Amino acid sequence: MSALSILFLASCSAWVSQAQTEFKRVAEANVTLPCHHRLHLLGTTSLDIEWLLKDSEAEPKVVITYAGGNIYNDLIEEQKGRVSFASNFQNGDASLDISLLQPSDAGQYTCKVKNAGQYEWSHITLKVLEKPSKPKCWKEGDMSEGKEIALQCNAVSGTMPIMYMWQRIDEEGKTGSLPPMAHINLSNPAQIFMKNLTWVATGLYQCTASNEAGQENCVVEVTVQYAQNFGIIAGAVCGVMGGLALIFLVVWLTIKRKEKRKYEEEEAPNEIREDAEAPKARLVKPGSSSSGSRSSHSGSSSTRSTANSASRSQQTLSTEATPHITPTQHGHLEMDGKETEPKKTNPANVIKAEATVMMAPGQSRAFQTV
Missing domain, CATH: 2.60.40.10 (Immunoglobulins)
Known part of the structure; x- marks a missing residue:
């Protein structure tokens, strides 16, 4: 080389x-x-x-x-x-x-x-x-209207840094912005606060934990409890109970009214029979063929049978008011065996007898006292 x-x-x-x-x-x-x-x-x-x-x-x-x-x-x-x-x-x-x-x-x-x-x-x-592990979501605080809550989110593992983002899920399943009362904790973005809760805060909230490797999310549900719920429920229960009581009262009054009407219908004939007037005594005309003695006794008997409540004094007065037959005349009639024409009766005495018979018990007692 x-x-x-x-x-x-x-x-x-x-x-x-x-x-x-x-x-x-x-x-x-x-x-x-x-x-x-x-x-x-x-x-x-x-x-x-x-x-x-x-x-x-x-x-x-x-x-x-x-x-x-x-x-x-x-x-x-x-x-x-x-x-x-x-x-x-x-x-x-x-x-x-x-x-x-x-x-x-x-x-x-x-x-x-x-x-x-x-x-x-x-x-x-x-x-x-390493992408974040599936985070855990939870809520803290009082869910009542007007109170304050905090939503927390945390992923246990994953390559740092891990970023957190909160979003709201609408009815169609799409993510959107948080309600106006929600505020992110700047020192810990995994946490948000919601103050002065109203019904607007009710819904689903999604926390997304992400880094360079990927992302995972979790969901938490917020249900705001209205303060007046208890009053509404109590009012509804009272209304239902009152309605049932009213229906029961109407039914009870209707039944009672029918019973009363039936009772009155059954008692009406009895009351009529008790209040019926007694039959009047039949007067004997003067000059009839019967004897004065029998006429007076017949009128007296008729008076006694008609006025059941009259006292013995009434009977005495009615007898005195009729014409008397002397024993001699009575014996003479029996001896002869013939019917003798009685003496003529004074009309004034007959009218007085009728008036005595028709008197009330109170009036008879007055005459008896006299």
């Missing part, structure tokens, strides 16, 4: 050694870290390739190496089975493949190629991005 070729390789090695690249990949993804060299032109007998990882620890760790014709790729326990050479490393491409990236794979990788006393190396910084 000419001196010019060696000088060219040395200059390239110096340039490559200063190159440094940064890669960002999401966890669980695959990545290929590039490493191209020209030392294979010097032959492959003494070719030596090595990948080193420097993470938080002080000393770098060997990831994979090719030396003496053999490959060693199980040097780091966490990366066993996940690291390999990407291509034909003996022909100038010593790129490194890492599958199923994990956060522990992040760090500064160095590719070192040595052959025949010549060196080439390159530095690559790998950042493994």
Whole structure:
């Protein structure tokens, strides 16, 4: 090999050694870290390739190496089975493949190629991005109207920084702006405050946690309880109870009215029979063929049967008012066996007898007293 070729390789090695690249990949993804060299032109007998990882620890760790014709790729326990050479490393491409990236794979990788006393190396910084874990949403405070609440959101894991954003979900499932009473806590964007709650604040709220790797969200429901709900419920219950009581009262009064009407209909004939007037006594006309004695006795009996409540004094007065037949006349009639014409009765006495019969019990007592 000419001196010019060696000088060219040395200059390239110096340039490559200063190159440094940064890669960002999401966890669980695959990545290929590039490493191209020209030392294979010097032959492959003494070719030596090595990948080193420097993470938080002080000393770098060997990831994979090719030396003496053999490959060693199980040097780091966490990366066993996940690291390999990407291509034909003996022909100038010593790129490194890492599958199923994990956060522990992040760090500064160095590719070192040595052959025949010549060196080439390159530095690559790998950042493994982990998207936020599904955040947890919760609410704190009093949900009553006029009170104050706070909505909290937090993702336990994920590559920092993690950004939080609160949005409201409408009835159609679309996200929109927060209500006017909502304010973001500037020192902690994962928290918002809502003061002087009204029915406008009722609804679903979504918190989105995001970073370079992706995003996750959670939803919390806010239901504002109206202060007058208890009064409305109590009023509704009282109204229902009052309506039922009114219906019961109307039904009860209707039943009572029907019972009363039926009772009156059944008692009406009895009252008529009790209030009926007693039949009047039949007067005997003067000059009839019957004897005065029988007429007076007949009128007296008729009076007694009609006025059941008259006292013995009434009967005495009615008897005195009728014309008397002397014992002699009565005996004479019986002896002769013939009916003798009675003496003519004074009309004034007959009228007086009728008046005595028709008197009320109170009036009869008055006459009796006299």
